[in-house]
Amino acid sequence: MLFIIFERRNVRMVNFKKLTIFLIICSLLFLGSSCKMKSKKEWTTPQRITPPTPVIDLQSTFVQVSENIKPAVVNISATRIEKSRALSFKFRSPFSGDPLEEFFKHFFPPEWETRKSRSVGSGVIIDSRGYVLTNYHVIERAKDVQVTIGDGRERKIYKGVVVGTDPRTDISVIKIEGQNKFPVALLGNSDKIKVGEWAIAIGSPFGLEHTVTVGVISAKRQNVSIENRNYEDLIQTDASINPGNSGGPLINIYGEVMGINVAIFTPTGGFVGVGFAIPINKAKEVLADLIKHGKVVRGYLGIKIQEITQELAKSFNVPESKRGVLVSDVLPGSPGEKGGLKRGDVIIQFNEKDIKEPADLQRATGKTPPGLTVHVKVIRANKEILLRIKLGSASGGEESRESPQEAKISRLGLILQNHSEGVLVVKVEDGSIAQNAGIMEGDIIVEINKQAVRNVSDFEKAVRLSGKNILFFIKRGNAAVYIAVRLE
Template sequence: MRRFLKPLIWPVISGVLLAIVLLDQFPQLLGTQAPQAPDRQPLLQQPAPGPEEAGEIASSLKSTAVSRPPPELLEAAPLSRQSGPASYAEAVDKAAPAVVNIYSSRVVEREQHPLMSDPFFRQFFGDEMPSRQRMLSSLGSGVIVSEEGYVLTNHHVIRGADQIQVALRDGRETLAKVIGTDPESDLAVLKIDLDDLPIITLVDSESAEVGDVSLAIGNPFGVGQTVTMGIISATGRNQLGLSAYEDFIQTDAAINPGNSGGALINAEGALVGINTAIFSRSGGSQGIGFAIPANVAREILDELVRHGRVIRGWLGLEVQEITSDLAASFGLNAAQGVVVASVLPESPAQRAGVQQGDVLLSINGKPILDPRVAMADIADVEPDTTLPVKLMRNGETLQVEIEVGERPVPLER
């Protein structure tokens, strides 16, 4: 028997070993499947699970995952900013026709040698005496704001002019008449008599915000109408020494000599301000320009058209800002109010008994924190109005009543 089985042992052993190897390499022969290798495709190309699948995945993991508090995430609010246009041509087309070039000229006396006034030397020249007069011309810009032909510009553009010529974008030219000027705000109103005038739209300049797109339109250096772009850099700029009443819009749109009186418009082509001045060490644009807000220009326009002048309230005081040292010397707890530096003769303040050295604390119940703001508030008061004024004199608090007068028109400089 053993003799018959012995030849079969090695084939059986070999068959068992072969079966073990095959089952190890091909387990599906037993009817089960081994785990598959993960997909090798890039993660970004795999579709995200839907809501139902995500719920199932979360449920399956809930039993095995360790419970932890969710992290506190700083979430940004969705952006609501409207994207700007790729071009501002539409805004320029709307506003530019109403922006004009202004050419003003005046005759001035030429400086001559003193000998020219001596009759002995004059007889040698006879009728060929050199003329003592010469013509000065200047250029600027303006904005047509009404169908009646009223044009807003700067006072310094037409100061002392004997003749003012206005040139429109469509090629028409005409002489302009001065309706009124206001040196203290550096604004002037002209009038031209032409038909079918383009008119600019004024916007509430209080709505202008830092970062808004601004376009400056004018006639820089007399090269012709030019448009530059920037943003509104600041609002409410004052204490620049440019005029008595300052509330400027600052822009980095390039403004150069000749832009004065031109338009500062927004991205929709509406007038935001009247370009007035630049801050420059070289005389050219350095990205700091100033414009009079449209709201101020509208008020000045109405006053000049109605009265030919701007009517402002006036007390007849010259004041000085209180510093910390002055406040301590006057016995004040804080540096508020203003010190009366002088009282003009026959002024409303003098008639009310205000004296030099008094400290004005409040006007009409409003505390005085800034002399310029206080002066602007008084200017807004209609003349003949009685204002209660609280002041301090020699450590004693007093209350006086001042009847507001009309601010005198300043002399031309």
Template sequence: MNKGRIYLLVSLAAVVSLLIGMIIAGSLEITPPSLALREREGELPVYQEGAEESPPLNFADIVDRVNPAVVNITSVIVVKGESLSQRPTPMEEFFFGPDFFRRRPGEDIARKVAGSGLIISKDGYILTNHHVVRNADQIKVKLSDDKEFKAKLIGTDQLRDIALIKIDAERDLPVAVLGDSDKVRVGEWVMAIGNPVALDHTATVGVISAKGRTLGAENVAFFNYLQTDAAINEGNSGGPLINLKGEVIGINTLIVAMRENLGFAIPINMAKKILPALMKGKVTYGYLGITPQELTPELAEMMKFPSTEGTLVGDVQEGTPADEAGLQKGDVITEFDGKKVDSRNTLYTIVAETPPGKKIKIKVIRQGKVMELTAKITERPELQEAEAEREKGEEIEGKIGISVENLTSRLARRYGYPEEVRGVLVVQVQPLSPAADAGISRGDVIREINQVPVENVRQYRRLLREALGKGDAVLFYISSVDSFGNMVSRYVAVKVG
């Protein structure tokens, strides 16, 4: 047998072996998962994940690849006449500004909220933001070919601001490839596609400006967000943030109002993680019941802690797992359920991911001593309940005629108060109100109500509600800073009615 024939036979054997191996791999489903369609448990949608070594694309190729999977979402909310006087929620104000939801009393109106979405499965499952479909009486989806469908809300996560909806298009739909947001690097080029101010399928480009950003509004916590300078505007919410491989790495969610080039996106890995719960209709989170604070070097020094690792307990809500476990204001949590706590964000994440009903150990430092407490985690209350409580509090505040905020370290410095001062800051006083008549001014700090110390807005509203439930007069203990920079304090009696 000559050498040529030997080489030919060896080559044929190698090809045959390769083909047999591919067939076996396919039948055993051992194809590398990054190249396959990932099907999750049960009835979960099949979504496509990116390949490890996908080559970079130019921006035009990215648009061609992803644009067909981006949809325009319009949510219709019928607002009854009797509820038109309600104020926007903190979530609405945070995303759209306080003037976006101006309402006219006396008539029903159909309010429309526009946003974007991302098709993640051929059978019509779409990811978007919770605030895009919140309280919607009808959800309409328009595809890239301008065909419209009514959508059904499958599940929602109000805390993370993620929602899953579905349309029945009676055909296979184009889908986007979901990337790995954990591998995103600051400085990496990205593209945002969405429907800003009704301009369908607008593409903008920028870079990842930062990772792990924490933002928030009252009763709402946003953390671990991707920050980008790609232009994001009203209507982009729910649309994809895409890397140079054409993979979705984030869901565009919010911007900082009245600022340029400050957009934020939910990491796509977060959405993938909660997808099984979204399919069941609702995502539940563990709840501890504290107000956590970062342990800054200044606080650590003043409170005689050896390091800044841990989370300072700023307040403990009554009747919560933290209260029942014996956590106290001023404790520093260093370990939760066997996991090290090095920051407030870490604690947020660990608590949220703890199943309700689970008993856990909490390691704390209290007055220099290490203690271990046991808490039984409950389900986080619905944000609607918190908003209802806020509205009740504001109604009580309205009788007095003032609005307040928590006195943070930043606000204390701004208004000239010593850092150890506790209370709530008066940010607005209504003219001719009982508070104005009593001489309370913007910039004052309310430190006591009926001689009970005030620590935060929530407690302030509760104390105020209790005081007015017993009579029509409230005794305030108030501090202010005079023109010489000195803090002066006084008692003020405010009579309502």
């Protein structure tokens, strides 16, 4: 009897547990369904996010700065007329590759064909009279220049006249023809730029006018070579700069022009995060001369200089505290020669300002007007000498010519020829001592260890007597350099 009662109670408890589990499952299914409906409702009706106040303020600043400077940023279209030779007859000569071809050239001389090419760039108005600052390479050899102001329905196209150019700094000034009073950009002080500051680039990449990109100042660079042009000072930025941006302004968050966009480093032809701008202070240095004279009037010493490496410092006994720059050549009749400068001098001061690298001397002479007498301190034969030199105006030099008779110098990895000025480097073997030291094909070796080298025999003898350290004096195109080589 007791067993039956216990069994009935046990059955009731089992049924109660089953009912409880069933109710829990139903509740979970209901809750899951309601959550799903709720999340679905939130997904279809996104809510507007309110960013922190500093973010809104920064965004407003970018917008305001861009709107303020846009009227002063212009698009520049430059048309060039290029000539190329073409045969006077349009069919292939039946005598091609035959001696008769030369004979028929006297009766059918080559003709000149002309074609037009167009480049697009940017610029910034710096004077209400219509003076526009841009890059020299944007309008280089241009026969016709058009300047577009505004965009959309507000676009106006003007004729531009090239007022002045300075290939050395890659800066040019254009004058917009017309009597209008033009909007002007505010020029800042690029000497105050700090790495990490905001940078805003505005221009016409690929002809897309008034394109704004934002980044930061990535670095400040010196002596950068880009597309066969050498720049003494550049601002590096990651603000997108593309073809067509050249000549446009790089501005700070206060709306001041801090640089003129000039180029990019790229393996693909497109922007990869490394862009450059010429510091606006560099442009300011030449603006007055370009507007007034059409060119930059610079002081000139008439010498070739190079940086002093540790090896060269040892060869010339230059102390670490007074490194300076090495005079590798003095042009005949130049202000430097007249003032007493000699090849092998180490310039350590220019008008009482310390000279530590070639760019220091280039800037110092460039800022000094021709005709002024300057004080130049040099180290010569372990002694300091003070020279008084009257600066002249800049000029160029001429290239050398070569002559035959080869010899191989296996120890250095060089193949040489006799030359009217010394010996010509015909070939430099890959991985050789000469290649690692910086000797290049086309170099003319004039001296070894300060002794003249007139031919290959002199060269071989000088190398044998040199021991482990060899000091080469080399002419390279219009330049001249010293190269120190240590033999293992």
